[in-house]
Amino acid sequence: MTPFPPLRFDQIAPLADEERHAVRQAVARTRALRAGEDLVLEGDGGGECHVILDGVLCRYKLLQAGKRQIIGFQIAGDMCDLSGLMLGRMDHSIGALTRAQVAVIPHAALTEIMEHHPRVARALWRETHVDASITREWVANVGRRTAYQRLAHLLCEMSLRHQAAGRALDGGGFAWLVTQADAADAMGLSNVHVNRTLQQLRGEGLIALRGGEVAILDWPALQRAGDFSPDYLFLDGGEAR
Amino acid sequence: MTPFPPLRFDQIAPLADEERHAVRQAVARTRALRAGEDLVLEGDGGGECHVILDGVLCRYKLLQAGKRQIIGFQIAGDMCDLSGLMLGRMDHSIGALTRAQVAVIPHAALTEIMEHHPRVARALWRETHVDASITREWVANVGRRTAYQRLAHLLCEMSLRHQAAGRALDGGGFAWLVTQADAADAMGLSNVHVNRTLQQLRGEGLIALRGGEVAILDWPALQRAGDFSPDYLFLDGGEAR
DNA sequence: CGCCATATTGATCGGGGTCAACGGCTGTGG
DNA sequence: CCACAGCCGTTGACCCCGATCAATATGGCG
Numbered sequence: 001m002t003p004f005p006p007l008r009f010d011q012i013a014p015l016a017d018e019e020r021h022a023v024r025q026a027v028a029r030t031r032a033l034r035a036g037e038d039l040v041l042e043g044d045g046g047g048e049c050h051v052i053l054d055g056v057l058c059r060y061k062l063l064q065a066g067k068r069q070i071i072g073f074q075i076a077g078d079m080c081d082l083s084g085l086m087l088g089r090m091d092h093s094i095g096a097l098t099r100a101q102v103a104v105i106p107h108a109a110l111t112e113i114m115e116h117h118p119r120v121a122r123a124l125w126r127e128t129h130v131d132a133s134i135t136r137e138w139v140a141n142v143g144r145r146t147a148y149q150r151l152a153h154l155l156c157e158m159s160l161r162h163q164a165a166g167r168a169l170d171g172g173g174f175a176w177l178v179t180q181a182d183a184a185d186a187m188g189l190s191n192v193h194v195n196r197t198l199q200q201l202r203g204e205g206l207i208a209l210r211g212g213e214v215a216i217l218d219w220p221a222l223q224r225a226g227d228f229s230p231d232y233l234f235l236d237g238g239e240a241r
Numbered sequence: 242m243t244p245f246p247p248l249r250f251d252q253i254a255p256l257a258d259e260e261r262h263a264v265r266q267a268v269a270r271t272r273a274l275r276a277g278e279d280l281v282l283e284g285d286g287g288g289e290c291h292v293i294l295d296g297v298l299c300r301y302k303l304l305q306a307g308k309r310q311i312i313g314f315q316i317a318g319d320m321c322d323l324s325g326l327m328l329g330r331m332d333h334s335i336g337a338l339t340r341a342q343v344a345v346i347p348h349a350a351l352t353e354i355m356e357h358h359p360r361v362a363r364a365l366w367r368e369t370h371v372d373a374s375i376t377r378e379w380v381a382n383v384g385r386r387t388a389y390q391r392l393a394h395l396l397c398e399m400s401l402r403h404q405a406a407g408r409a410l411d412g413g414g415f416a417w418l419v420t421q422a423d424a425a426d427a428m429g430l431s432n433v434h435v436n437r438t439l440q441q442l443r444g445e446g447l448i449a450l451r452g453g454e455v456a457i458l459d460w461p462a463l464q465r466a467g468d469f470s471p472d473y474l475f476l477d478g479g480e481a482r
Numbered sequence: 483c484g485c486c487a488t489a490t491t492g493a494t495c496g497g498g499g500t501c502a503a504c505g506g507c508t509g510t511g512g
Numbered sequence: 513c514c515a516c517a518g519c520c521g522t523t524g525a526c527c528c529c530g531a532t533c534a535a536t537a538t539g540g541c542g
Contacts (some may be wrong), residue, residue: 037283043472044289061381064390064468069381083370091374091473126368129324131333132373139376140310143383144428149305149528179488188384190531195490197530229283232332388498421521431499436522483542490537497531505522512515 002053002101005076006166012130012237013123022117026109027051033096039080040094041122046057046084049103052076053075055100056178057124059092060185070186072135073097073158073178076165085110097179102209130234143190145227150187152226155207157233159216164235173215243271243294243342246317253478263358267350268292268349271392274337276303280321287325289345293317296341297419299425300333311427313376314338314399314419317406321449323365326351339418367454371475377426378473383429391428392438393467396448398474400457414456442466 010020030053033039039057040046052074059080071092074080084090085107114121134157141150153217162174167176180198181191182222189197201207204224216222223229251261271294272281280298281287292378294317300312301320312333316322325331328459355362376399382391403415410416422432429436442448448461449456457463 059377063375063385067297067385071377071380076286083374086367086370087374087475091474091475092377125369126327128366128369128373129327132369132376133324133328135373135376135380136300136312136333138305138380139312139383142380143428144304144310145309180490181488191488192490192532193530199490219296231330234328234332403522420519433500433522434498437498440522485540486524487540488538490538491535493533493535495530495532497529498527499529500527501525503523505520507520510515510517512513 008077008128009123010125019117019120022113026105027103027111028106029092031102031104033100035098038095040090042090042091042093045088047107049085049110050080050102052078053101053103055098057094057096057100060095061092068185076167085129097182147189147193147197147228152222153228156223156226156228160230173213176214177212249318250364250368253367258357258363267354268344269347270345272343272345273343273424276339279336281331281332283334285331286329288348290326291343293320294342294344296339298335298337300335300392301334308441309426317408329376338423374473378400388430388434388438394469395464395468397469398415399466399473417455418453
């Protein structure tokens with residue numbers, strides 16, 4: 001049984017023990033996903049929300065000619081499909097990129113919690129805003145940065161998010177069990193070019209890859225390379241600068 | 242005095258007359274903006290939220306080397322900076338692309354309304370989700386579509402949104418008083434290429450431009466050209482398919 | 483041990499960027 | 513009322529980042 005990771009919306013706006021408890025009680029079951037398996041499909045109403053316990057999932061859309069754009073990565077602690085509850089259907093799909101575990105919370109249970117515990121509702125609302133902020137940064141990343149910058153930026157983001165989720169390795173590295181083709185779909189690049197750009201970052205000594213793990217060798221340089229500023233992640237929980 | 246347009250969050254989740262009234266009472270004043278003027282800057286806490294009464298504003302970020310990425314357009318009826326209230330600071334700036342009018346609502350007033358009228362809070366939450374959905378579509382647009390598709394897609398989106406805001410011209414056209422350079426920054430393209438792509442769409446008889454207005458001559462073709470499906474706009478208010 | 487997905491490398495191509503010049507419209511001051 | 517300035521749209525020439533196509537390693541897994 002996979003242990004519960006820190007909930008991101010709890011970090012963004014801390015809950016009381018009682019509220020935290022209520023959320024865990026609402027979990028109907030957990031579900032295991034194989035790499036490549038879909039959790040929710042575009043158009044789904046669902047009836048359930050999911051909190052990621054382990055693994056890497058992604059939001060994605062399929063476009064003309066079989067092209068895929070990944071809209072964001074989801075890791076342990078993320079509530080990934082609240083919009084299915086709030087809007088009644090999903091505008092995108094969510095799939096597992098690695099083996100993964102998720103906790104399943106029925107919409108009815110979550111709705112009830114939000115009614116009885118306004119602070120939970122508020123925390124979830126704020127998580128929604130943080131996710132939106134991250135998506136906005138992705139628009140900028142894909143729209144106006146070079147491949148080299150995009151990749152460096154993405155690695156910075158994933159490093160900090162893994163740290164916040166308590167899943168970082170020493171030195172800010174993390175388990176990057178995602179395919180180069182997946183990374184390409186996230187950045188609007190080809191898998192070939194991702195490969196070459198990764199080699200460049202390695203050659204310059206900014207990162208190292210060994211057995212599915214990314215090690216960050218020179219954080220300041222990587223941050224500079226990616227034009228990265230962590231503000232948009234609201235890791236401080238927001239409210240104050 | 243600019244009249245109040247239909248509020249988008251009211252359309253997304255209809256309010257009672259009393260609630261609608263409360264929102265209007267909360268407006269402290271209106272503010273006029275010249276084209277190019279900023280409404281809110283990245284990092285701002287603000288203390289106020291804004292509802293657009295007239296004109297076109299945009300969310301944007303400035304990146305290295307003075308590059309700008311526009312993250313989304315905001316038109317009449319949109320609440321444009323709720324994240325400043327919910328997260329305490331803005332992750333992006335908001336500026337006027339045309340002459341514009343906005344209504345100013347102090348955070349304190351809005352907070353109080355949300356406490357007394359849960360349905361207003363819920364409507365705003367849902368507007369947040371719809372905005373997030375639109376931003377996700379933009380990631381896909383910028384990441385995986387050609388310039389031709391991007392532009393067609395953007396025109397489709399703006400046409401439907403203007404219609405929903407009651408600002409459309411006959412035939413689905415709308416006032417497009419935005420610079421080609423602005424459109425370029427929205428799509429991750431150069432102004433030159435936007436110009437050429439617009440000419441292509443005109444040459445093929447899909448659209449026409451006359452005096453700051455876009456006329457849509459062949460909606461089905463434009464939609465096809467942009468790989469456009471309106472689902473992500475949730476113009477039906479969501480909930481049901 | 484063999485299979486299949488993924489990573490890697492090389493060669494070539496093309497969409498769209500960049501640079502530069504020119505034209506047209508509008509607002510402004512004389 | 514006109515001349516000028518400045519911004520925006522338009523066009524042409526050239527170039528480069530990253531896509532595409534095509535093999536060839538490589539490593540995890542049954």
